[in-house]
Amino acid sequence: MNPADTYNLCCQYHGKRVRIEERSGRVHYGEITRVDRRQVWILPDRRFGGYGLGWGWGFRGAGFGIGIAFGLVAGIALAPLLFW
Numbered sequence: 001m002n003p004a005d006t007y008n009l010c011c012q013y014h015g016k017r018v019r020i021e022e023r024s025g026r027v028h029y030g031e032i033t034r035v036d037r038r039q040v041w042i043l044p045d046r047r048f049g050g051y052g053l054g055w056g057w058g059f060r061g062a063g064f065g066i067g068i069a070f071g072l073v074a075g076i077a078l079a080p081l082l083f084w
Helices: 003-012
Strands: 017-022 027-035 039-044 066-069 073-078
Touching: 003 027, 003 073, 017 039, 027 066
Parallel strands: none
Antiparallel strands: 017 027, 017 073, 027 039, 039 066
16 A cells, blocks of 8 residues: 555544555554554544553653554555444
8 A cells, every 4th residue: 555545544544443454464543543644543442452542652642552554554445334
């Protein structure tokens, strides 16, 4: 996935629960909390194996969660569409 396309898609899904797959095959589930030109931050979703509070980096009001570089992103999909 092109980094510019990834950025636009992340901006579109900001504040929504998503499933992000890295090129290495690693999968992240969570809510997009921040997006900049280099990476996207998601707050892990505990229902899908995440830690819920961003591994101690703050809570919803203070932390951004896990940062994922756009160069690593292979695909993004809305999580509610995948898991009813």
